[in-house]
Amino acid sequence: MGYQAGWQFLQIPGPSNVPRQVLSAMSNPTIDHRGPEFASLATSLFPRLKSLFGTKHNVVIFPSSGTGAWEAALTNVCSMNDRVVMAETGHFSNLWYDLALSLGFKAEILKGNWGSGADPKVIHRRLQEDAAHSIKAVCVVHNETSTGATTDIRSVRRAIDDAFHPALLIVDTISSLASLPYEHDAWGVDVTVAGSQKGLMLPPGLAFNAFGLKAEEATSKANFPSSYFNWKNMERTESTGQFPYTPATNLLFGLKAALDLLEAEGLQNVFKRHARHGRATRAAVTAWGLEILCQSPLQQSDVLTAVKMPDPFSADALRTDILDRFNMPLGSGLGKLSDKVFRIGHLGYMNDLMMIGAIGGIEIGLAGIGLKLASSGLQAAASALSDRS
Numbered sequence: 001m002g003y004q005a006g007w008q009f010l011q012i013p014g015p016s017n018v019p020r021q022v023l024s025a026m027s028n029p030t031i032d033h034r035g036p037e038f039a040s041l042a043t044s045l046f047p048r049l050k051s052l053f054g055t056k057h058n059v060v061i062f063p064s065s066g067t068g069a070w071e072a073a074l075t076n077v078c079s080m081n082d083r084v085v086m087a088e089t090g091h092f093s094n095l096w097y098d099l100a101l102s103l104g105f106k107a108e109i110l111k112g113n114w115g116s117g118a119d120p121k122v123i124h125r126r127l128q129e130d131a132a133h134s135i136k137a138v139c140v141v142h143n144e145t146s147t148g149a150t151t152d153i154r155s156v157r158r159a160i161d162d163a164f165h166p167a168l169l170i171v172d173t174i175s176s177l178a179s180l181p182y183e184h185d186a187w188g189v190d191v192t193v194a195g196s197q198k199g200l201m202l203p204p205g206l207a208f209n210a211f212g213l214k215a216e217e218a219t220s221k222a223n224f225p226s227s228y229f230n231w232k233n234m235e236r237t238e239s240t241g242q243f244p245y246t247p248a249t250n251l252l253f254g255l256k257a258a259l260d261l262l263e264a265e266g267l268q269n270v271f272k273r274h275a276r277h278g279r280a281t282r283a284a285v286t287a288w289g290l291e292i293l294c295q296s297p298l299q300q301s302d303v304l305t306a307v308k309m310p311d312p313f314s315a316d317a318l319r320t321d322i323l324d325r326f327n328m329p330l331g332s333g334l335g336k337l338s339d340k341v342f343r344i345g346h347l348g349y350m351n352d353l354m355m356i357g358a359i360g361g362i363e364i365g366l367a368g369i370g371l372k373l374a375s376s377g378l379q380a381a382a383s384a385l386s387d388r389s
C-alpha cells in the first residue's frame, strides 16, 4: 500500500484511536520520576482511576500490556498449586487459562460458547462440586474481544455467593473499562484487570489492577513468588507518587490527558455514546443480511461487533481489500474464528461521523468482493444514529 491521503480509520477493537490531546501530552519532555512535578502528577491520578473502576480501595499501575495485569492478578492472590477456574468465552479467556497453566497453577477451563458471555449456572455448578473449597479464583472476561460478547458480572458474583464458596472473583476489563458501565465495588469484584489501549484511548503500555479488602487479605496469605508485579511493592505509590521502578512517565502524561477527556464528556455520556455506536453497527450488519456472532441482544457488545462471513467468502480477503482501498484496518478473526469473522471496533475516541465513515467503507468493501447485500447498512446506521439518546 502506497501513500494515502487523509487519516487512517482505525476500526480494530483496540488499540483504539488516540486523541490529539493525549498524543500531545505524551510529547512533553520526560521529567524526573523522583522529582516533585512527577509526584504531584502520579498522586493525582489514583483518585481519578478509582472513580473509573468504581472502587474506594486500591488501584495499581504497571508499565505492561494487559497480559501483565492478568499475571499480576493471579500471582498476587494465589499460592503455588492453587486451583483457578476460567470461564471460556473466546480467545482471550483461553489465553488467560494458558497463562495460568504456564505459571504452574492448577488451571481449569469451564467450557463455553465462543459468541456468548460466561454462564453463571456453569460456574455455580462447578463451585458447588468443590466441597473442599480448593478453587481459589474464578476468572471472567467482562467483554470478550474475540467475539463481541459481554458477561453479566453481577450474575457471576451471585453464582459464587449462592454456592457459599469463598473463591475470589477476578474480572478482565481490558476491552470494557471506560467503554461499558463497570462497578468494581458495587458488583462485588475482588480483582479487576485492565489495560490502557482501548476505552482509555492511550497507546498500549499501561496495565492496571484494582483490588479490595478480600483480595488484600488473600495477598497476605499467598506464597506465589512475585517481584515486578508485587502489589506490596506498590503500596506507597498512591501517597508518595514514587514507583518502585522507572514508571512509564510519558504514558502517565497521556493518562492524565485521557482522564481529562473522559471526565469532560462525563462517563455516563461515554457509555451512552458507545451504546449508540453499538446499536448503529448492529443495525448496519442486520441490514446487510449478515449475522452477528453474538446472538443474544443482552450480551451484544457496545465495544465491538464480530460479523460472520458467509461461505464461500473470506473475512481476511475482505479486510485486506478494505485496508488497501480505504486505509481502514478491521479486526481479524482470532483463534478458531480465523478468516471466519471480521470485527468492527466501535470504542474509544469515536464520533458519529467516524462511525458512518467506517460503516460506509465496509459496505463498499462487501459489495466489492461480490457479496449481495440485503439492503443498505449505511442507511440503517444513519437512522440508528439519528436517535441521539
Ligand SMILES: Cc1ncc(COP(=O)(O)O)c(C=O)c1O
Residues within 6 Å of the ligand: 014, 065, 066, 067, 068, 092, 141, 143, 144, 145, 146, 172, 173, 174, 175, 195, 204
Ligand atoms: C479482553 C482482553 N484480555 C486480554 C488481552 C491481552 O492484552 P494485551 O494484548 O494488552 O497483553 C486483550 C487484548 O486485546 C483483550 O482484549
